[in-house]
Amino acid sequence: MSHPRVPAERPNLVRAFTVWRRNALAWRKFAISSLLGNLIDPMIMLFGLGTGLGTLITNVEGKAYLVFLVPGMITFTTMNSASFEALYSAFARMQIQKTWEAILNTPLSLEDILLGELLWAASKSWMAGAAIVLVTTLAGYCSARMLWALLPVIFLVGITFAALGLIMTALARTYDFFMYWFTLFITPMGLLSGVFFPLSTLPELIRTLALALPLAQAISLVRPLAEGHAPEHALASVLYLTILSAAAFTLALRLFRRRLLG
Amino acid sequence: MSHEQALLEVTALTKRYGEQTVVDGLSLTLPAGRCLTLLGPNGAGKTTTLRCLLGFTAFDSGEIRLAGLPVPERAREARASVGVVPQADNLDPDFTCTENLLVYARYFGLSRREARARVPELLSFAGLAHKADTLVPDLSGGMKRRLTLARALIHRPRLLVLDEPTTGLDPQARHLIWERLRQLLREGIAILLTTHFMEEAERLADDIVIMDRGRKIAEGTPHELIAREIEPNVVELYAGRDEAAFAALVTRLRPLFSRMERSGETVFGYCHDPAPVLAALEGNPQRYLLRPANLEDVFLKLTGREQREE
Numbered sequence: 001m002s003h004p005r006v007p008a009e010r011p012n013l014v015r016a017f018t019v020w021r022r023n024a025l026a027w028r029k030f031a032i033s034s035l036l037g038n039l040i041d042p043m044i045m046l047f048g049l050g051t052g053l054g055t056l057i058t059n060v061e062g063k064a065y066l067v068f069l070v071p072g073m074i075t076f077t078t079m080n081s082a083s084f085e086a087l088y089s090a091f092a093r094m095q096i097q098k099t100w101e102a103i104l105n106t107p108l109s110l111e112d113i114l115l116g117e118l119l120w121a122a123s124k125s126w127m128a129g130a131a132i133v134l135v136t137t138l139a140g141y142c143s144a145r146m147l148w149a150l151l152p153v154i155f156l157v158g159i160t161f162a163a164l165g166l167i168m169t170a171l172a173r174t175y176d177f178f179m180y181w182f183t184l185f186i187t188p189m190g191l192l193s194g195v196f197f198p199l200s201t202l203p204e205l206i207r208t209l210a211l212a213l214p215l216a217q218a219i220s221l222v223r224p225l226a227e228g229h230a231p232e233h234a235l236a237s238v239l240y241l242t243i244l245s246a247a248a249f250t251l252a253l254r255l256f257r258r259r260l261l262g
Numbered sequence: 263m264s265h266e267q268a269l270l271e272v273t274a275l276t277k278r279y280g281e282q283t284v285v286d287g288l289s290l291t292l293p294a295g296r297c298l299t300l301l302g303p304n305g306a307g308k309t310t311t312l313r314c315l316l317g318f319t320a321f322d323s324g325e326i327r328l329a330g331l332p333v334p335e336r337a338r339e340a341r342a343s344v345g346v347v348p349q350a351d352n353l354d355p356d357f358t359c360t361e362n363l364l365v366y367a368r369y370f371g372l373s374r375r376e377a378r379a380r381v382p383e384l385l386s387f388a389g390l391a392h393k394a395d396t397l398v399p400d401l402s403g404g405m406k407r408r409l410t411l412a413r414a415l416i417h418r419p420r421l422l423v424l425d426e427p428t429t430g431l432d433p434q435a436r437h438l439i440w441e442r443l444r445q446l447l448r449e450g451i452a453i454l455l456t457t458h459f460m461e462e463a464e465r466l467a468d469d470i471v472i473m474d475r476g477r478k479i480a481e482g483t484p485h486e487l488i489a490r491e492i493e494p495n496v497v498e499l500y501a502g503r504d505e506a507a508f509a510a511l512v513t514r515l516r517p518l519f520s521r522m523e524r525s526g527e528t529v530f531g532y533c534h535d536p537a538p539v540l541a542a543l544e545g546n547p548q549r550y551l552l553r554p555a556n557l558e559d560v561f562l563k564l565t566g567r568e569q570r571e572e
Contacts, residue, residue, distance in 0.1 A: 004320035004321060004322055006318070006320045006334045006337075007334060015369075021365075021368065022365050022368075025357070025361070025365060026356040026357065097352065097354070097355060098348075098352035099352065101348065101352050102352040102353070102354070102413075103369055104316075104318065105316065105341065105344075105345075105346035105348070105414075106342075106366070106369035106370055107369070107370060107371070260318075261318055261319060261320075
């Protein structure tokens with residue numbers, strides 16, 4: 001006999017916004033410490049590595065090491081922030097606080113809740129990324145010329161890693177599960193995507209494969225924009241991240257439906 | 263009340279998980295202003311029934327109409343007319359009482375102004391006016407339950423669904439919740455309640471459906487069930503130190519009861535006329551209690567005395 005299923009709903013942006021708003025209100029209570037943490041941590045990394053290693057590495061692709069590192073840190077921080085929110089925070093709301101269960105008792109669908117969570121994780125990571133953009137732009141390490149494109153691209157990067165992260169959250173039984181995501185995916189990807197050193201230092205084969213990584217695609221957009229000029233394959237990279245986000249979110253929805261509406 | 267106006271109409275609902283039939287041919291009707299109670303031991307299918315009728319799980323056969331709309335197809339819209347008090351508190355721990363209500367109101371599409379206007383009356387209904395700015399983790403268990411009840415009423419639902427609402431509360435807190443629920447019933451709201459507290463069912467329910475292993479095994483008002491399913495009087499006999507004397511007494515009394523059951527140290531004797539039993543007990547040092555039969559006796563008769571696993 002076929003297993004009956006609750007019919008899927010199309011997520012609604014207005015209803016999803018109420019979930020976004022709930023998360024934003026909860027975040028606002030800790031906003032200062034959260035923003036400072038989001039800013040100070042990468043800044044220590046940035047200026048620590050940038051000035052420390054910068055004395056050893058005087059020239060990367062014709063730039064000072066710190067200038068090379070800034071776009072990498074913007075992207076890396078955005079990815080981490082989106083991942084943490086979509087993994088740990090969303091899991092807490094689903095499994096520990098039962099916030100989603102409470103919301104499901106209202107005229108919101110599971111799809112609405114997940115769209116709200118996706119947009120919230122992307123928004124939060126956008127704030128983290130944009131904070132570094134702001135500071136490094138004021139300090140003269142990031143160009144203001146392409147900010148109009150850089151800021152939306154950071155949001156897209158947040159969406160991509162939030163959508164990927166939600167897949168893991170849909171599968172997780174405990175927080176421990178998320179270690180796999182970070183140690184097997186996020187951290188190695190950070191080393192293979194041109195965050196800390198240019199891809200050109202990698203062997204040809206690995207470099208080609210690395211280009212398929214979402215973080216490498218994200219950096220191929222962020223780095224030229226932060227330097228003040230248009231990326232070479234901008235459209236291809238934007239399409240790649242958009243399609244990957246849509247596919248990941250669709251898969252996450254299916255998994256959450258199976259988990260919560262069984 | 264005609265069937266078109268029923269807030270909940272369940273017809274021959276069947277739900278299986280794999281090989282196991284969790285709800286088996288269940289039918290329910292709940293009109294406005296009435297309280298329908300699902301009473302059953304653990305694993306009777308009460309919570310699964312609630313999940314089905316709120317549209318959180320699809321079922322194998324049968325039909326559900328919630329607030330006039332077919333479920334699960336239009337469950338999301340139907341939930342706009344329903345308030346839910348879940349078994350475990352799922353209040354927002356990051357927020358105060360007021361904030362919990364305001365945030366929840368938005369899910370129902372209430373405007374900021376409507377929500378703000380509604381909060382003081384709900385907090386005072388829940389006896390939490392003095393806790394408006396208190397964070398949820400600082401509330402007692404009873405206060406949390408009352409806030410959950412207030413939250414479920416934010417959009418003025420026509421139907422209130424409560425899943426074991428007073429489990430884990432002390433008697434004072436429980437009585438306060440019951441009083442509030444009776445007030446809501448007088449105002450015309452319909453209540454669907456699951457419980458395994460007989461007292462709760464007896465105090466609140468207009469209609470009781472006793473469930474066991476997914477099936478409806480009895481249905482009626484509390485009085486009807488007691489009158490129909492069981493003898494009107496119960497004599498409880500407590501075993502003392504002298505087991506042999508107690509056994510002899512029980513044997514002697516046996517013919518005077520229409521039915522007798524033993525549960526641990528206590529023997530329950532059911533009868534229509536207790537006079538012969540009392541006469542036989544006169545002068546005997548035996549500890550006993552004569553009382554009218556209640557819902558718990560009906561429940562235990564129908565579902566058995568053995569312990570159920572979760």
